[in-house]
Amino acid sequence: MSPDINAFIKTLRRQKAGYVPIAELGVHPKIKEAFLGRPIKNLKDEVDFWYQAGYDYVKLQPGADFNPDKIGVDPSQMEIREGSLSYNWASEGQGVITDMASLEHYRFPQASDFDYSRFERVSQYLPEGMGVVGQYGDIFTMTWEMMGFEGFSMALFENPDLIKALNDKIGGLVLSMFEYFAQSDVVDVLWYSDDIAFSTGLLMSPDVLRRYFFPWLKKIGDLAKQAGKPLIYHTDGKLWDVMDDIIACGVDALHPIEPKAMDIKEVKARYGDKLCLIGHVDVDLLARGTPQEIRQKVKENIEAAGYNGGYVVGSGNSIPDYVPLKNYRALLEAAKAFG
Numbered sequence: 001m002s003p004d005i006n007a008f009i010k011t012l013r014r015q016k017a018g019y020v021p022i023a024e025l026g027v028h029p030k031i032k033e034a035f036l037g038r039p040i041k042n043l044k045d046e047v048d049f050w051y052q053a054g055y056d057y058v059k060l061q062p063g064a065d066f067n068p069d070k071i072g073v074d075p076s077q078m079e080i081r082e083g084s085l086s087y088n089w090a091s092e093g094q095g096v097i098t099d100m101a102s103l104e105h106y107r108f109p110q111a112s113d114f115d116y117s118r119f120e121r122v123s124q125y126l127p128e129g130m131g132v133v134g135q136y137g138d139i140f141t142m143t144w145e146m147m148g149f150e151g152f153s154m155a156l157f158e159n160p161d162l163i164k165a166l167n168d169k170i171g172g173l174v175l176s177m178f179e180y181f182a183q184s185d186v187v188d189v190l191w192y193s194d195d196i197a198f199s200t201g202l203l204m205s206p207d208v209l210r211r212y213f214f215p216w217l218k219k220i221g222d223l224a225k226q227a228g229k230p231l232i233y234h235t236d237g238k239l240w241d242v243m244d245d246i247i248a249c250g251v252d253a254l255h256p257i258e259p260k261a262m263d264i265k266e267v268k269a270r271y272g273d274k275l276c277l278i279g280h281v282d283v284d285l286l287a288r289g290t291p292q293e294i295r296q297k298v299k300e301n302i303e304a305a306g307y308n309g310g311y312v313v314g315s316g317n318s319i320p321d322y323v324p325l326k327n328y329r330a331l332l333e334a335a336k337a338f339g
Contacts, residue, residue: 001054001336005131005188008056008312012189012230012253012276016309020302020339021056022332023278025135025193025234025255026318034325043118047125054332057189059133060122062177063115066108066142066170095148097166099159106146108169111176119186134181137193137234139174140213143167156208163212171216178220182227190224190231191255192217197237199260206241214245221250232278236317237261247274255279256316265304268311277305279314281331286315286323291330298334306339313339 007017032040032049040046050058097103122132143166144152155163181187196203196213217233224231230252238261239246239254246254254271256279257264264280280301285294298313305311313335319328 003051003054003056003127003130005056005129008131009188009230011309011312012232014252014273014276014310020306020335021312022054022335022339023057023232023255023312023314024055024319025059025191027053027328028319028321028323030321031319031323031325031328035328043121044125047122047127047130051127051130054336056129057131057133058122058126059135059191060118061134061136062119062180063117064109064113064136064177066173092150093148094151095146097146097162098151100162100165103162103166103169109173111173114177114180116180119180119184123186131188132186133189133191133232134177134184134187135191135193136174136177137191139167139171139216140194140196140209142170143212146170167212167216171219175216175219175223178223182223182229188229190220190229191234192220192231193234195235195237196242197235197239197261199237199258201238202241203237206245209242210245214242214249217246217249217251224252225250243271247271252276253278253312256314256318259285259316264301268305272305272308272310276310276312278312279316280305281314282316283318283320283323286319286327286331289327291326294327294330295334295337298331299338302335302338 001019007019008021010017011021029040035053036045036049040049047058097106119132119134143163146166147155152163178190178192181190194213196209202209221231231250232253232255233246233251234255236256236258253276257267257277259280259282264277267277281294281297285297301313302311313331315331
């Protein structure tokens with residue numbers, strides 16, 4: 001199949017294209033290299049992977065570094081590597097930002113530091129019909145991670161001004177990326193990622209999310225709408241209490257409909273007229289199941305959510321390095337067979 005970014009966009013807008021597309025927020029570099037049969041050394045290799053795997057797009061991020069860069073901070077205490085698919089523990093107690101003084105001394109990047117050179121060079125490598133997804137995220141996640149979950153939780157009551165100041169700082173920087181995506185002639189789709197829930201409920205109360213998270217998602221949604229580009233939003237977890245908030249922010253498609261948290265058939269019945277649904281193939285199944293089990297799950301998902309458009313096949317989170325290549329291939333092949 002040849003890539004068709006217009007078919008992907010049509011599906012994101014809940015219309016029925018000629019086939020059911022595939023999408024992933026992330027595929028581990030080891031899986032990409034095993035699939036291609038060679039190392040990924042440059043941008044052309046990256047495009048080749050997404051093309052040969054059957055995606056309608058290549059997903060790109062700006063080069064950015066939000067990590068600590070000052071004396072006296074243990075780098076292992078806080079490590080934010082958005083989209084890296086690396087394993088690291090979130091800060092549970094106190095993070096690197098504990099008060100206004102530590103916030104003022106923290107060395108944040110400037111918007112002018114972000115590197116968009118991959119976006120500027122990608123067109124020369126794109127096969128006909130293939131598009132570009134501009135992706136970044138974690139305004140809310142970086143806010144609480146930099147404070148530590150306990151520190152953030154206490155500050156909700158004791159120091160909300162600190163939360164607002166940090167949230168505004170990070171939000172402004174990440175928003176500048178989406179301003180670039182919205183204005184770029186190269187970028188076809190915007191993808192924002194920021195986890196606000198786990199498998200049994202929200203990380204914070206809806207009120208906290210409405211104060212510190214949804215206003216930023218709404219700003220990104222407004223940028224996408226003004227540019228006429230679809231917006232995908234990624235969050236794991238059980239989202240019933242804030243689904244209307246997500247839709248009100250201008251989100252076109254929701255990823256990944258985590259299987260342990262929400263049933264895709266129910267999500268489709270309740271919100272399929274407002275949201276395209278992406279994913280819902282459990283990562284545990286991809287890691288430990290058989291190709292036939294994965295094939296059957298893809299078939300069930302397409303029957304449950306793709307009957308009138310508005311569904312994209314994908315994992316229930318991403319493709320980490322511990323997923324066997326044969327199982328990842330089974331996912332891709334089943335999407336072609338049934339979609």
